[in-house]
Amino acid sequence: MNTEPTVNIISFIISGWVNNFGFTVMLSAALTMMHGKVPVSAVLLCDIMPCFLVQLVLPFCIDKISYPIKVVTIVICALLGFILAIFADVSVIIALVGVAFHSFSQGLGEMTFLAYSTKFSPKCVSAFSSGTGLAGITGAGIFAILSDLLHLDLKVILYIFLPVPLFMLLSYYISNPKLSPGSDNPELLTTATTTEQAVQIPDKSFKAKLKSLGPILPLILSLLLVYFCQYLINQSVNAVINFPGKYDCKFYTFSQFSCQFGVFLSRSSLPLFKIPFNCVFIPSIFQLCNLILFCFEAIYSFIPSFWLMLVLVFFEGIFGGLVYSSSMHWISVISNNENKEFRMGIICVFNNLGILGASCLGFWLEPFLREKQK
Incomplete structure (x- = not known):
């Protein structure tokens, strides 16, 4: 069998979509949820700190937990997240x-x-990767429609989103690694190979696992930089930018959608386009330039067009999505069976470390930019 069954591809699209849907909704709802009482970065910090900690610790022991237990835990925590967020007004x-x-x-x-x-x-x-990008555009887009166009209350919107985590169970149970050409089940691999992997992978030391990250260090640094800049822009700088008049107080919500639209397109581009391994850092440099540009716009408002700013935010999403999808692709391609699962699990720590840094700096940057506007 040379091709991946459609059912497996669909299952991973669904899992990526469900996994990032709530994350995007929480960030889109940040201004409404906080009622101006705390900086928007507080939501970003709470939306990334537990994620960062779990991805920092669990890769070293996660193989001891079965996939069904992990999937059920994911669904329960997502449901609790929506339920508790409903009480934002309390x-x-x-x-x-x-x-x-x-x-x-x-x-x-x-x-x-x-x-x-x-x-x-x-x-x-x-x-x-495509599913996570789809989550961004649907989460931010549907929230913008329900809140800014239909003017629904935040509680009603969150009630509408409650069934979404349950699709994670569906995505897992319709997948079938035995049908995949890349499956590591005994029917497709020799007994010797399977036995060798079963012995080698669990016995890898903590030091050896860390050492295996050396070859992918350029990807790690690129992810760190691009996500640090992207989330500092989205949650701190864009919260300050405003266009009084027709679009008063609408830029933040629509900028989330515009960014996620760019993320969706770039994360879905792997079948057509892959950034060469040695060039993955380039979009990260462009993202840093974006951060500087947006900070000046927040202070001086020298770009008069609401729509032009949304286009710039769209390209911000493009840069972030390209680095993410290309990094995941290259890790999958250049890793062998001994370190692939660990690398794929731990790489998330580094893009989340960039987001965590953005949330911490955002507590200072957002008030600083508002003060400079006066």
């Missing part, structure tokens, strides 16, 4: 706890399904 603290549950779910989900993808062909990595 307490900001309760809402932030809900965001934290979603963060834990998203972090465990990304790590689980990227590791699970090693049992399939590389097409499933691309499918998961």
Whole structure:
């Protein structure tokens, strides 16, 4: 069998979509949820800290937990996240706890399904990447329509989204690694090879696992930089940018959609376009330039067009998505059976480390930019 069955590709698209849907919704709802009481970066911090911690610790022991248990845990935490966020008008603290549950779910989900993808062909990595991009555009887009166009209350919107995590169970149970040309089940590999892997992988030391990250260091640094800049722009700088008049207080919500649209297109581009390994850092440099440009716009408002700014945000999403999808592709391609699952699981830590840095710096940057506007 030379091709990946359609059912497996669909299952990974669904899992990527569900996994990142709540994460995007929480960020899109940040301004509404916080009621101006705390900086928007508080939501970003709660939306990334548990995710970062779970992805930092679990790759070294996650093979001891079965996939069904991990998937059920992901679904339960996502449901709790939506339920607690519904009480945002009662307490900001309760809402932030809900965001934290979603963060834990998203972090465990990304790590689980990227590791699970090693049992399939590389097409499933691309499918998961496309699903995460689709989550961004649908999460931010549907939220913008329901909140800014239909003017629905935040509670009603979150009630509408409650069934979404249940699709994660569907995505896992319709997948079948035995049908995949990249499967590592005994029917497709020799007994000797399977036995060798079973002995080698669990016995790899902590030091050896860390050493295996050396060849992918350029990808790690690129992910760190591009996500640091992207989320600092989206959650701190864009929260300050405004266009009084017709588009008053609408830029933040629509900028989330515009960025996620770019992310969706770039994360879905792997079948058509792959950045060469040695060039993955280039979009990260462009993203840094974007950050500088947006900071000046927040202070001086020298770009008069609402729509031009959304186009710039769109390219911000393009840069971030290209680095993510290309990095996952190259890790899948250049890794051998001994370190592939670990690398695919741990790489998420580094893009989340960039987001964590952005959330911490955002606590200072957002008030600083607002003060400079006066």
